Amino acid sequence: MGKCGTMTSDEELVARATAGDQDAFAQLVTRWERPIYALAYRTLRREEEARDVVQDAFLRAYRGLKEFKGEAKFSSWLYRITLNLCRDWMRKERRAPVAQVPEGVDPLDLADQQAAPAESVEDLVARREMSAAVQLAMADLPEEQRTAIMLKEYHGLTFQEIAEMLDCPLSTVKTRLYQGLSVLRRRLERQQAEATRMRRAIWERTLL
Amino acid sequence: MCDQRERVLDYLYDEATDASRRDMEQHLESCDDCGDELRALRSVRTDLLAWGVPNPPSVWTPFAPVPAVPWFRQVPAWAMAAAASVMFVMGAGGGFAAYALGARGALQASAGTPPAVVALAPGLDAEAVGALVRRELASAQVNSEPPVAVVPASVSATRLDPAAEKRLLARATELVGASEERQVSWVRAYLYEVGRDAERQRRADGQTLTVLKAQVDQLQAVLSQLVQQQMKVQ
Numbered sequence: 001m002g003k004c005g006t007m008t009s010d011e012e013l014v015a016r017a018t019a020g021d022q023d024a025f026a027q028l029v030t031r032w033e034r035p036i037y038a039l040a041y042r043t044l045r046r047e048e049e050a051r052d053v054v055q056d057a058f059l060r061a062y063r064g065l066k067e068f069k070g071e072a073k074f075s076s077w078l079y080r081i082t083l084n085l086c087r088d089w090m091r092k093e094r095r096a097p098v099a100q101v102p103e104g105v106d107p108l109d110l111a112d113q114q115a116a117p118a119e120s121v122e123d124l125v126a127r128r129e130m131s132a133a134v135q136l137a138m139a140d141l142p143e144e145q146r147t148a149i150m151l152k153e154y155h156g157l158t159f160q161e162i163a164e165m166l167d168c169p170l171s172t173v174k175t176r177l178y179q180g181l182s183v184l185r186r187r188l189e190r191q192q193a194e195a196t197r198m199r200r201a202i203w204e205r206t207l208l
Numbered sequence: 209m210c211d212q213r214e215r216v217l218d219y220l221y222d223e224a225t226d227a228s229r230r231d232m233e234q235h236l237e238s239c240d241d242c243g244d245e246l247r248a249l250r251s252v253r254t255d256l257l258a259w260g261v262p263n264p265p266s267v268w269t270p271f272a273p274v275p276a277v278p279w280f281r282q283v284p285a286w287a288m289a290a291a292a293s294v295m296f297v298m299g300a301g302g303g304f305a306a307y308a309l310g311a312r313g314a315l316q317a318s319a320g321t322p323p324a325v326v327a328l329a330p331g332l333d334a335e336a337v338g339a340l341v342r343r344e345l346a347s348a349q350v351n352s353e354p355p356v357a358v359v360p361a362s363v364s365a366t367r368l369d370p371a372a373e374k375r376l377l378a379r380a381t382e383l384v385g386a387s388e389e390r391q392v393s394w395v396r397a398y399l400y401e402v403g404r405d406a407e408r409q410r411r412a413d414g415q416t417l418t419v420l421k422a423q424v425d426q427l428q429a430v431l432s433q434l435v436q437q438q439m440k441v442q
Binding site: 037038041042047122125127128130131133134135138149152153154158159171174175177178181184185188199202203206 | 213214217218221223248249251252253255256258259260261262414415418419421422
């Protein structure tokens, strides 16, 4: 979140919302619903459930405003609520999140996205393959490594913020992040090699 | 093997202090291990960017959550199944009527009561089917009663002796049951085949598209070379 001169800080909005100003809370929602949805979606990999989690997270935040002492940042508090809700959901479902990984490439989607001319078909195919590969590789990581990577990579939190949010030492955060990234790297390299081989096979079969 | 994970991470995410960053830069000039490590980590970070998040119009509705699911998705599976089975029963009812007509035709030849035959078709058409649909919908969740038991309401108006009627009914129930089973498994197999073929076609199309695009690009390159040569000649 950039620090514009005119933008009211989260802390101020939280103070006003706690005093009963619903508009202030609505502003907080507008400001944070996308990141919260992204976190829930990447954790659960299901759109409907992620949306439910966002609803619950803001509802809980609203009800809990009075208990929020402002020791952490509002966003960290919100992230923590979201992660807890995601964990509840996964526990309730008694299973690991199911990856909604796109298989191959949908020609209809290709046609749709032709409207954005910046990306060539190859790039699009490559990006979608990569997206699927990343989702698969992330799904196999232990939850704590995956969470560390998500908070760092997709939400730009500092090591310190992650450590506070997850109640663990700074060095633990770094270890989880490092191990997770190393595993991802090996898996992605393997998947890319596989994809290249398949593409070559298809290419040869088409030409010959 | 140089192992400076924490420092490499700090440097990678730009969370190192100025002094530590300068140290790392100096270290990188002489240490290939750390250089390779850094490059690999950066490449993973780039790969991670490929995973985008869908962009729903609005994620949060203040204090009045509205279901984001279209109404037809909210119809529970059992109701869908009920609707499907109503459609089936209507079809089966028609078949049963034809069957009963045939049977009764034979009986009537001896009993000599033609008007009943005429009365049957409209009775089944409007009232019986209407009642059937209502009843089927009402009891759909349980779906315990065999649908055929409803149909003979109009049939019972004719003069069959109870035993013959019972036998006829049992036979018809049997036939409809068997036919339903056959149809269900046939439809299942058919749907599976259609789905499988569509999926194959979809994949093949995607691959063809990629290959075609590459070929077009090659042709374009050749063409532009030719044009350039042509221009040089001129």
